[in-house]
Amino acid sequence: PIKSYCALDGFYEMYDTIGSGGFAKVKLGVHCLTGEKVAIKIMDKKQLGDDLPRIRLEIEAMKSLSHQNVCKLFQVIETDAKIFMVLEYCPDGELFDYIVERDRLTEDEARHFFRQIVAAVAYIHHKGFAHRDLKPENLLLDDDQQLKLIDFGLCAKPKGGMNSHLETCCGSPAYAAPELISGKCYLGSEADIWSMGVLLYALLCGYLPFDDDNIAILYRKIQSGVYEKPEWLSESSMEMLDQLLQVDPKRRITVAQLLHHPWVLKDCNPSYNVQWESIYQTKELDDECVTEMAVSVGKSRKAMHSILSDWSYDYNTATYLLLWKRKQLSKSVRLMRDQQSIPGTPVSG
Numbered sequence: 341p342i343k344s345y346c347a348l349d350g351f352y353e354m355y356d357t358i359g360s361g362g363f364a365k366v367k368l369g370v371h372c373l374t375g376e377k378v379a380i381k382i383m384d385k386k387q388l389g390d391d392l393p394r395i396r397l398e399i400e401a402m403k404s405l406s407h408q409n410v411c412k413l414f415q416v417i418e419t420d421a422k423i424f425m426v427l428e429y430c431p432d433g434e435l436f437d438y439i440v441e442r443d444r445l446t447e448d449e450a451r452h453f454f455r456q457i458v459a460a461v462a463y464i465h466h467k468g469f470a471h472r473d474l475k476p477e478n479l480l481l482d483d484d485q486q487l488k489l490i491d492f493g494l495c496a497k498p499k500g501g502m503n504s505h506l507e508t509c510c511g512s513p514a515y516a517a518p519e520l521i522s523g524k525c526y527l528g529s530e531a532d533i534w535s536m537g538v539l540l541y542a543l544l545c546g547y548l549p550f551d552d553d554n555i556a557i558l559y560r561k562i563q564s565g566v567y568e569k570p571e572w573l574s575e576s577s578m579e580m581l582d583q584l585l586q587v588d589p590k591r592r593i594t595v596a597q598l599l600h601h602p603w604v605l606k607d608c609n610p611s612y613n614v615q616w617e618s619i620y621q622t623k624e625l626d627d628e629c630v631t632e633m634a635v636s637v638g639k640s641r642k643a644m645h646s647i648l649s650d651w652s653y654d655y656n657t658a659t660y661l662l663l664w665k666r667k668q669l670s671k672s673v674r675l676m677r678d679q680q681s682i683p684g685t686p687v688s689g
C-alpha cells in the first residue's frame with residue numbers, strides 16, 4: 341500500500357493512481373475483507389465546486405444500476421473534504437485503447453462488443469436513465485472481455501420519464517447527436533442511439549465518422565449526416581450504421597429494435613437474446629453471502645440480513661456485493677478472518 345486515506349484505513353489498501361480526470365482521480369484499491377481489487381474514485385469537494393450536484397446524480401444513478409455491463413458501485417464514503425466512490429475494477433482498461441492498439445476491429449469482434457453496449461444502454465434506458473456521454477473512453481474491459489459502462493456524471497433521469505425532452509447540450513462533440521448540438525429539445529434515448537452509431541463506426545473503422553479540429557465544421561459534418569464508408573465495411577454493417585446515424589431522430593432505430601436486429605444477433609444461437617436484462621436480482625439477498633458475513637462478525641443471519649437490506653452503500657454493502665461477485669465467478673465465498681478475534685488461532689508468521 342502506498343498513500344493511505346484515514347477514511348479508508350483498515351477497509352481498503354490503496355495502490356497507485358490508474359486514472360486522473362479534471363476534478364477526480366481513480367486509484368487501485370484492495371478491499372481488505374475479501375482481498376478483491378476495486379477502483380476508488382476520489383474527489384475533492386472544494387475542487388468540485390458547482391460540479392458537486394453532478395456527482396450526487398452519478399452516485400444516485402449508479403446505486404440503482406446493477407447490470408453485467410454497467411460498472412458496479414460498491415460503497416460511497418464522504419468526509420468533510422472528500423467523496424470516495426468504490427467501484428468495480430476493470431483490469432484491461434478502456435475500449436478506446438483496445439481499438440487504438442489494433443487500428444480497427446473485425447466485424448465479429450465489433451459485434452461482440454456492440455452487443456454488450458446495446459445490452460447496457462437498453463438496461464439503463466429501461467431504468468429511466470440516458471447516459472449522454474457514450475464513447476470508447478467510457479467503456480472499460482474486465483478480464484474476460486466484458487465491457488463495463490462508466491462515468492454517469494452527465495446522465496439524465498428526466499422527471500417525466502424517458503419520453504420527456506432534455507435541453508442541456510453535453511457530452512463529447514464528436515459523439516453528439518445533430519439535434520443535441522443544434523440546441524433543440526431532444527430525447528436522451530435517441531441521442532444515446534446516435535452516439536452508439538459513432539461508437540460502432542469507431543469499432544469498425546478505427547477513426548470517427550465526423551471529425552474536424554474546427555468545432556463549427558465538425559458540427560456541420562454531424563448535421564449533414566454524411567460520413568465516409570471505407571471499402572472493408574460489409575453491406576450489413578453499412579446498413580446498421582445508416583440506421584443508427586439517422587440525422588432525423590424520428591427515423592433513427594430504437595434500442596428495442598436493436599435488441600433483435602439481425603446484425604446485432606448474427607451468429608448467435610436463437611435462444612440468446614441480447615442479455616439486456618440484468619443477471620442480478622438485486623432485491624433478494626444471497627443466503628450464502630449473508631451467512632458468511634454474519635458468521636465473520638458473530639451476528640445472526642437475520643440481523644445481518646436486515647442490515648444488508650438497507651442497501652446503505654457502506655462497508656457492509658461493499659463486502660456483500662464483492663462476495664456476491666466472487667460467487668458469480670465461482671470463486672470461494674469466504675472472508676478474511678481477523679486472526680486475533682478468533683481465540684486460540686495461532687497468529688501465522
Ligand SMILES: Cn1cc(Br)cc1C(=O)Nc1[nH]nc2c1CN(C(=O)N[C@H](CN1CCCC1)c1ccccc1)C21CC1
Pocket residue numbers: 358359360361362364365366379380381411427428429430431432433434477478480490491
Ligand atoms: C486505464 N486502466 C488501465 C488499466 Br490496466 C486499468 C485501467 C482502469 O482505469 N480501470 C478502471 N477500473 N474501474 C475504473 C477504472 C477507471 N474508472 C474511471 O472512472 N475512469 C474515468 C475515465 N473517464 C473516461 C473519460 C474521462 C475520465 C475517470 C473519471 C474521473 C477521473 C479519472 C478517471 C473506474 C472507476 C470506474
